[in-house]
Amino acid sequence: MSILIDRNSKVLVQGITGRQGGFHAKLMMEYGTDVVGGVTPGKGGEWFEGKPVFDTMRIAVETTNADVSLITVPARFAADAIMEAADAGIRLVVCLTEHIPVSDMMKVVSFCARRGTRLIGPNCPGVMTPGQAKVGIIPAMVAIPGNVGVVSKSGTLTYEVGFAMKNRGIGISTIVGIGGDPVIGTTFVDVLEMFESDPATEKVALLGEIGGSAEIAAANYIRNAMTKPVAAFVAGRSAPPGKRMGHAGAIVDGGEGSADEKIQALEAAGARVASNPEEIPDLLM
């Protein structure tokens, strides 16, 4: 078992004929993910690595019965692509695209919620259930199957931690990269809830960063409702206030969203917080 995706997930790639879309679609297929096709408006009827390309998600879903979609289209088309997936009845949409305007995302998140579609991202590395399937760009080599759920706002930091765990023989149930944008489809709390009720997950690693208050909400959830142990790291203790640290959401604003306040909240909630991400495997032993 796992959360969000497994070997039975049928995945469509929106933008599959694009450079990035095609590259990662191939890696996903190599990993064993059941990529059933792709969508590029105007290229319906073509083929990609033996899989059909469709003009629209509606026809793609009707034809393939896909339940998961990966968005790899450029920022100015991404909001429309996500809504198209939700409108077509997709259960889980993973959006890699970065630089989507926040006003677009506010509409999209509201739309997905109304349609009952789970959106991961945008600006995220995706989801991987090691040994079963991956949807996104997480490298295959960063994780082995196991019982730790990983949820993170960032990409390479997650790979670091996953890889460090792997080197210590610690496996992962599912990795969820929720993305570092200010408005995202799925929050820490959403994923913690899934891990809490996932029989395959026994412990959780949470990788946060400065900006917003999602880690504070996570701390409240951990304190009030979580029975599984949580190890955490919060990036950005050395970041100056008022500056956006790469991720659109990583900014300490008006004294809110600092790493220290998040670390304190997580510790007070009973999470074990590492000051160095290389300590995470120790905290999970």
Add this chain to the structure above:
Amino acid sequence: MSILIDRNSKVLVQGITGRQGGFHAKLMMEYGTDVVGGVTPGKGGEWFEGKPVFDTMRIAVETTNADVSLITVPARFAADAIMEAADAGIRLVVCLTEHIPVSDMMKVVSFCARRGTRLIGPNCPGVMTPGQAKVGIIPAMVAIPGNVGVVSKSGTLTYEVGFAMKNRGIGISTIVGIGGDPVIGTTFVDVLEMFESDPATEKVALLGEIGGSAEIAAANYIRNAMTKPVAAFVAGRSAPPGKRMGHAGAIVDGGEGSADEKIQALEAAGARVASNPEEIPDLLM
């Protein structure tokens, strides 16, 4: 028992300080309806017949715990008033206002559905559960309590039929005037479903008219799911095509929505259709 409203319904009147709103609020109170207050922006803090007037529905609902609202404001403010009621958590909104643009109503109906608010109307006479409560302008004298549910697109025609029933000793469980506009919150089928599962209703009278296909949908529901007998009348057999007969929705358009096609569908579904509304009491005996 009854559907939609009963003596325990707590009712707010939006536009209570207006001429029409105040007039009917008083009649509703005389009938025994629990009118708990009203709303008129800018008149919060005033009183109407011993009931408080509020600036906003949010404060009015918080203060009075009202669950029903009656909209009596002019057409250009009505869409906003309905959404305000839905946003404030009102369960049942009854909208008397006529001449609301259809584009407003499409948004409003979609909004109410999302909020789980039941909207009756617009351009309708309202709802009455004889002997218990009335919300709207249906005259008290047109009905006595009983076991026939009445649902209708029109006002005075309903009064006629209710009054004719009363004169024959036939009582009514609830009268629902759904209104004759093209886009309305509650359709014949919605009300038939409520009557079908209402223990207080044993028979149903349906008063339709030309335009749209709501009576056809009702016929389908009657055929497929209704166990209680239905007597019906459809107004407009003598109406010419392409002309709007008073109600915004009462128009035979492109050969669709004629009285004859509706009558045939209802008869085929097992409803007893009167050619003269004065026969309705006979069909209910």
Add this chain to the structure above:
Amino acid sequence: MKLHEYQSKFLFRDFGIPIPEGRVATTPEEVYDIAKAIDGVVVVKAQVHVGGRGKAGGVKVARSAEAAKAHGQEILGMDIKGLRVEKVLVDPGADIEQEIYLAITNDRGVGKPLIMASMEGGMDIEELNRDRPEAIIREHVDPILGLQDFQLTYIVSAMGLPRALWRPFGKIIRGLYECYAKSDAELAEINPLVITGDGDLLAVDGKVIIDDNALFRQADLAADRDTSDEPESERKAREAGITYIKLDGQIGCMVNGAGLAMTTMDMTKLYGEHAGIGPANFLDIGGGATPEQVAAALRIILSDSNVRCVLFNIFGGITRCDEVANGILTAFNEVNPDVPMVIRLQGTNAAAGNQIIDEAQIPNIMSAETLTDAAKMAVAAVQEIA
């Protein structure tokens, strides 16, 4: 409120939809001038609010300005289904490769805007819908969210439009949706939307109907209203705030409430049809029925020379029938009608109301208790006169 073809197309142009560069003429000389300026094949099209103007001879092609003028002479002033042609649109002829249908309308059933598109344009859409409904692509729009780009892709892909036209056609759909939404239209239709020999798109004919209830916020459109095809009596009624529709029968109807008014019409037909007798009009007098309103309505009804009898059917609810009866008598004194009247009052204080009518003992006025009786009495009154 219906817009003429030329009004519809000029409105489309405001929303970026390509239309032929035609102009409107009210005289044959203007037709000549416009055709001369176009300098090529032109189409002269009658601007009237009825269908089938082509079959009625209201649309003609001309290969010279002189021929266009002659067509103008013929069409201007022509009577098409009872309407006089006051204006013609003179458009350059289009090089038609294919005709597409595109329309946006309110779908009453689901309460959402509905886009309909078909590669089989040009013909009557109702006919197409009956014969080959699968040839029409249908797409609903979320009324709050509005039209999304992915819906455009779905439409062009599903209808089988050549890919080279996806972008320009998508822009036309978006333009038409903006037009529909911003103009509070009930219908915005392009039929045909033409693919020309050069592969361009052109809205060759158009039809827009505006929601009357939204005219308060559509001042520009309301100002362009053409009421020339509205019967004089309906215009007067509209201005007096009374809903009146002229019909062909002999029994004038004055009723409070639209549903009851239709029902009253139906009853006169139910009992009079065998003798060729039926309703002369629809009339909803509305709520109050004051003497002034009754008098105004009565004058409108009597302005129809076919009327042989007037049937009043008033349900007194909040209003009391005795008050209504007094109002009616006051109005009678003012208007002095010379046809028989049947008055039926029901509801609150009906007995008192009927008594007032009876006691007034005005010749030619009868009171009835039931609607059935009233309709039968009105039919009989018409028969007596005949």
Add this chain to the structure above:
Amino acid sequence: MKLHEYQSKFLFRDFGIPIPEGRVATTPEEVYDIAKAIDGVVVVKAQVHVGGRGKAGGVKVARSAEAAKAHGQEILGMDIKGLRVEKVLVDPGADIEQEIYLAITNDRGVGKPLIMASMEGGMDIEELNRDRPEAIIREHVDPILGLQDFQLTYIVSAMGLPRALWRPFGKIIRGLYECYAKSDAELAEINPLVITGDGDLLAVDGKVIIDDNALFRQADLAADRDTSDEPESERKAREAGITYIKLDGQIGCMVNGAGLAMTTMDMTKLYGEHAGIGPANFLDIGGGATPEQVAAALRIILSDSNVRCVLFNIFGGITRCDEVANGILTAFNEVNPDVPMVIRLQGTNAAAGNQIIDEAQIPNIMSAETLTDAAKMAVAAVQEIA
């Protein structure tokens, strides 16, 4: 992207919000001319992207054009928190009866626009939020539906605004929401929104921040971007597509990925703070890490004269570390850095990558296995130099 006060207010004006009729000056003479034209009390306000300009002497009131010119002389060219004042806004003085706060911002937590309004304007909103949060009325807007009229009524009623001002203030809220939505703003703030002695409303100070990710569709606003307060190095990095933020420390950081870049900074501080050592910058080199990008990033890092050591932390995922190592060496040959380098490669083919670095035997280049080791080595290298 932050707008200056004057840009914000001129934008507000486009959306119907009343602002003082001031103008911008870049010389004391212009200040004089504007003040002369206003002919009354004026306020001369420094236009810089920092808070607290008033306390720093960047805002002055003048009762004559001559006094205004003198203030202009003083403020133009002034240094406020490291930023040089290039422009001043000269506004007529307002007759202030009461100060209101009004702002619209993205509420990240719920993913919706949030309107905040308070009768206690003028002061710092964060302070008010801390001390008297109940004095701020908060209203979320449905991002799809947009702002509704009933929400305006709720806001004015809840904040206790005098009823005579409900309509004009409601129009200002609507204008500000349109401004926020149409401009893709993250923040649109009026503070204070003044009630004048005459009972008029006036946006006396304003602040707008535009979402950088939306600048592609905000061409007009993007064209007005004032980059004068952006450090040269950050501007160059932005133009090269690299995210770089200059900090105060000594260890230059070159990392792939924003989260890992922050973490790398944190590690240098974790192990260096006791000796006053920390990160010199945030730098996310992005996905590929081609030799060209590495060289460009290296030049930007080394343009900071505080840098005593550069720490590379690259996680090779899809990209292989041996390729990255070769890229780094190529870049080194080009840039020829003269400070010590610590290179830590992890992930795919890390061993091979580290071997390439080691075998190159470039003086001053060390390879590290873990991030912890790398951070400690970089701190040690800075200490050695010092």
